Amino acid sequence: MDRPVRTCVGCRERSEKSLLLRLVGRPGTCEVLADPNQTAPGRGAYLHHDPACLELAIRRRALGRALRLTGVDPEQAARALGSVSPDLRPRA
Template identity: 75%
Template sequence: MDRPVRTCVGCRQRSEKFRLIRLVRRSGTCEVAADPRQTAPGRGAYVHPDPACHELAIRRRAIGRALRLEGVDPRQVADALRSVTTSGSPPA
């Protein structure tokens, strides 16, 4: 059985879904949150657990575009990504 594949919004490379961090919109806000279990409802934006991909995604404003959100705070996105990558647990 084939595993699902998604595109990283940072580097635009395709990877298996389980290798990427999923970001979602917090309900009713313009805030972005990490979804380590990849089960939250709604649109998701995927990014590699690599700081270079995070920087590209933030610089290109790709996360807000992928989630169809306006007014996304780049610092808040960076914090959400940092919380996942520094927790020591790989994306599940």
């Protein structure tokens, strides 16, 4: 049986869904939340556990586009990801 595949919004490489972090937009706001269990309702965006992918996604403004949200705060998104993946903690 084939495993689900998703595209990282940062590097645009396709990977197995289980190897990526899922992000969702909080309904009614422009807040991005990490979804480690990949079960939260709503539109999702996927990202590798790699700081370079996060930086690319922020630079390209890909998170807002993928989640169909305007005004996504990249710092808030980085904090949400850092709470789930220590590799993606914002640099001080």
